[in-house]
Amino acid sequence: MARIIVVTSGKGGVGKTTTSAAIAMGLAKAGYKTAVIDFDVGLRNLDLILGCERRVVYDFINVINGEASLSQALIRDKNCNLLYILPASQTRDKDALTFEGVGKVLDELSKEFQYIVCDSPAGIEKGANLALYFADDAFVVTNPEISSVRDSDRMLGILSSKSRRAERNEEPIKEYLLLTRYDAQRVKSGEMLGLDDVQEILSLELLGIIPESRSVLSASNAGVPVILDEKSEAGQAYSDVVARYLGEKRPHRFIDGKQSFLKRLFGGRS
Amino acid sequence: MSNNTPVLEFKSSTFFAPILILFNNDMIAIEESLQEKINLAPEFFKDSPLIIDLRELNKHQQDFDFAQIAQIVRKVGFFPVGIRGGNEQQNMQARALSIPVDPGRDQANSATQGEPQKQDIAQQPTAQPEPTVANEAAQAVAASPPAAATTLINQPIRSGQRIYATGDLIILSQVSAGAEIMAEGNIHVYNTLRGRALAGVHGNTAARIFCFDLQAELISIAGDYKTSEDLNKQTYDGPVQIYLQDHALIIKKIA
Ligand SMILES: Nc1ncnc2c1ncn2[C@@H]1O[C@H](COP(=O)(O)OP(=O)(O)O)[C@@H](O)[C@H]1O
Ligand SMILES: [Mg+2]
Numbered sequence: 001m002a003r004i005i006v007v008t009s010g011k012g013g014v015g016k017t018t019t020s021a022a023i024a025m026g027l028a029k030a031g032y033k034t035a036v037i038d039f040d041v042g043l044r045n046l047d048l049i050l051g052c053e054r055r056v057v058y059d060f061i062n063v064i065n066g067e068a069s070l071s072q073a074l075i076r077d078k079n080c081n082l083l084y085i086l087p088a089s090q091t092r093d094k095d096a097l098t099f100e101g102v103g104k105v106l107d108e109l110s111k112e113f114q115y116i117v118c119d120s121p122a123g124i125e126k127g128a129n130l131a132l133y134f135a136d137d138a139f140v141v142t143n144p145e146i147s148s149v150r151d152s153d154r155m156l157g158i159l160s161s162k163s164r165r166a167e168r169n170e171e172p173i174k175e176y177l178l179l180t181r182y183d184a185q186r187v188k189s190g191e192m193l194g195l196d197d198v199q200e201i202l203s204l205e206l207l208g209i210i211p212e213s214r215s216v217l218s219a220s221n222a223g224v225p226v227i228l229d230e231k232s233e234a235g236q237a238y239s240d241v242v243a244r245y246l247g248e249k250r251p252h253r254f255i256d257g258k259q260s261f262l263k264r265l266f267g268g269r270s
Numbered sequence: 271m272s273n274n275t276p277v278l279e280f281k282s283s284t285f286f287a288p289i290l291i292l293f294n295n296d297m298i299a300i301e302e303s304l305q306e307k308i309n310l311a312p313e314f315f316k317d318s319p320l321i322i323d324l325r326e327l328n329k330h331q332q333d334f335d336f337a338q339i340a341q342i343v344r345k346v347g348f349f350p351v352g353i354r355g356g357n358e359q360q361n362m363q364a365r366a367l368s369i370p371v372d373p374g375r376d377q378a379n380s381a382t383q384g385e386p387q388k389q390d391i392a393q394q395p396t397a398q399p400e401p402t403v404a405n406e407a408a409q410a411v412a413a414s415p416p417a418a419a420t421t422l423i424n425q426p427i428r429s430g431q432r433i434y435a436t437g438d439l440i441i442l443s444q445v446s447a448g449a450e451i452m453a454e455g456n457i458h459v460y461n462t463l464r465g466r467a468l469a470g471v472h473g474n475t476a477a478r479i480f481c482f483d484l485q486a487e488l489i490s491i492a493g494d495y496k497t498s499e500d501l502n503k504q505t506y507d508g509p510v511q512i513y514l515q516d517h518a519l520i521i522k523k524i525a
Contacts, residue, residue: 124430150429153446157428172425201464203426203444 002035002110005117006135006173008159010151012122014143015180018216019238020119021049022227023139026242028083029227032114035074037105038088039131040121041097047087050077051223059089064101070108079228084113097130106134124158134164137174137245140204143181144193149201152177156202177204178241183212184256195255208241210234211254287319287351288434290343291472295332301342308346310490311468314432314450320348321372325355336363420455427451427465439469447487456480468495470514479512484521494519 007020017040024036037060038046047053052075058068063086070086077083086105089096109116120131132138138159142152159173160166166173179198186192195209215232219225227242229235233254240250292300308315320343327334336359340350353364354372361371421435422442429448433439439453442460449465451457457469459481470477470492477491484506487498491514501521509524 150448154429154448156426157431157446157449160425160428161431201446 002106002113002116003137004106004110004135005115005137005139006120006132007117007139007141008120008128008132008155009141009148010122010124010128010155011143011148014141014148015178015210015216016122016141017046017049017119018220018226019139019141019178019180019210020117021046021225022235022238023242023245024115024117025050025077025080025083025225026227026238027115027117027246028077028080030242030246031082033082033084033112034115034117035084035086035109035113036117036119037086038119039097039127040119041088041092041094041127042090043121044088044090046119047075047085048223049220050085050225052078052085052087053223056087059087059092060105061089061092061096063105064096064098070105079224094127097127099130099133102130103134124154128155129158129162132159132163132173135159135173136165137176139176139178139207140202141178141180142198142202144179144183144187144195144198146193149193149198153202156204175204176207176245177202178207178210180210181212182209182254184254188256206252207244208237209252209254210237210241287321288315289321289323289354290348291323291325292327292334292339295327295334297338297342300339301346304343304346307493310488310493310495311432311450311452311466314434314452316347318348319351321352321354322350323355324353324357324360328355328357328360334360336360337367340364340367340369421453429465453477466490469512475514477514480509480524481512482509484510484512489519491519496521 005023007016007023009016020036024034028034036046038044040046041061047056055075058073060073062068063070063073074084074086077085106116118131118135121127140152140155142148156175159175163173165171177198179195183192187194195206199206211233213232213234215229216226216234219229226232226235227238237254240253243250294300322339322343324334336353336356343350350369352370352372353360356364356371364371420438420440421433422440423433424442426443427433427441427445427449429446432450433452435453435455437453438455438458439451440458441451444461445451445459445463445465445467447464451465452468452471454470454472454474456477457467457479459467462483462485463481464485464487466488467479467481467486468490469479473492475492479489479491484501486501489496489501489512491512494514494517496519506521506523510521511524512519512521514520
């Protein structure tokens with residue numbers, strides 16, 4: 001049985017797709033057979049970030065509609081043979097994504113894969129709800145600014161009430177915070193919220209802080225997930241995230257020295 | 271077809287719907303006051319099902335056109351799904367509008383409304399130093415049905431979520447900005463309250479709100495409210511309680 005991870009946020013442009021590609025690659029590199037699915041119908045770009053856009057023949061919706069089999073639609077990553085991408089359709093109508101259809105595809109993937117990463121579209125509409133519905137774990141991607149934090153909080157409400165686990169009264173989705181595009185300089189100058197400000201509102205288990213880094217853009221231009229760029233801070237931060245998710249204890253980095261309030265964090269506000 | 275997977279299934283369940291109790295047949299006043307209540311919690315009431323209770327009204331033999339009230343509640347955004355305490359003519363009108371009629375097995379309640387029960391008063395959390403409040407508590411108890419069970423929630427209430435409790439509401443986690451919690455009884459939040467909290471929503475003026483850290487967007491007891499604009503004028507370091515005194519919300523630190 002696969003573990004299903006949704007990468008979600010509410011707000012757009014915060015780094016969901018960047019994160020989905022990075023952690024899917026990280027999990028595959030760690031030896032787990034991993035599939036990453038683009039739920040952003042009409043705005044697909046996961047395939048671009050993974051550099052497989054020219055190999056897309058069939059997509060997620062083709063599979064749902066029975067026009068292609070999963071094995072026809074899955075694209076094997078060029079850098080890691082345990083990673084597979086199920087691209088979104090650029091042309092189809094969003095309504096083609098249905099609960100039954102998505103459920104069936106995830107069931108089938110679950111038989112073969114160990115992790116399934118769902119890259120959620122922005123918003124709180126059907127696409128985002130579908131991406132999270134079947135999840136076991138949620139990576140809540142948040143930027144250190146108030147609107148993003150608010151939207152994440154909203155998403156957390158949906159995660160705890162409108163998921164399959166919630167509907168079946170099962171153990172709730174495990175929620176993790178990923179603070180991305182974190183610019184320590186701008187936090188210091190008060191232009192951006194700090195980690196403790198964000199945690200004050202969200203109170204989530206922190207999986208990692210991804211610094212704002214130019215290497216993200218060059219990685220996506222090159223079609224190679226930034227996690228493979230071992231020299232970049234963002235890449236290292238994503239490696240930490242995957243390691244922590246898999247149970248390893250690693251100290252948080254890239255917050256800029258101030259370790260004192262981390263203690264408070266680990267002490268855990270309820 | 272020879273497959274035997276079932277086409278449907280009946281499940282027994284309960285379904286939440288607020289009850290609108292009408293005291294008077296002034297349609298204009300009803301619409302105004304409904305709209306006022308809705309403005310307090312627009313998200314909560316939006317598209318909400320509603321049961322219309324005519325018992326009080328009929329006790330005073332007021333003339334009443336059920337079709338008209340159905341039209342008003344629809345207009346302000348409710349879906350009437352039931353009527354209770356109606357007379358024969360009102361029930362007929364309801365059925366004609368495809369609104370089910372509740373046979374009203376708890377009709378007996380109204381008979382016991384005269385005398386407040388001592389025991390109930392004792393259970394009210396109001397303390398002695400405020401005799402006027404205690405008095406109001408007695409009246410509120412007299413007018414309300416037997417106390418409903420307490421609702422306990424231990425996960426965070428996030429933005430966009432709303433909770434409605436028919437009795438007291440106890441929340442152990444934070445209540446985010448953009449969340450809305452409502453109770454017919456008291457509200458306790460053993461954490462930070464950033465959203466909207468409405469206690470005594472059916473008019474229980476003795477209801478109170480208790481919270482560890484008050485940063486609410488709005489607090490209300492029995493319809494009297496304060497918004498964050500009023501609340502921000504003062505900061506309360508630590509737990510507070512909020513209660514109603516002569517239609518004014520009093521916020522007091524719990525030492
Ligand atoms: N850590 C980061 N540093 C710098 N730029 C980033 C970072 N994370 C994401 N970006 C950039 O932000 C933009 C939006 O990222 P994306 O992952 O597509 O967000 P989403 O999927 O949430 O809409 C992209 O241009 C991406 O390159
Ligand atoms: Mg995206």
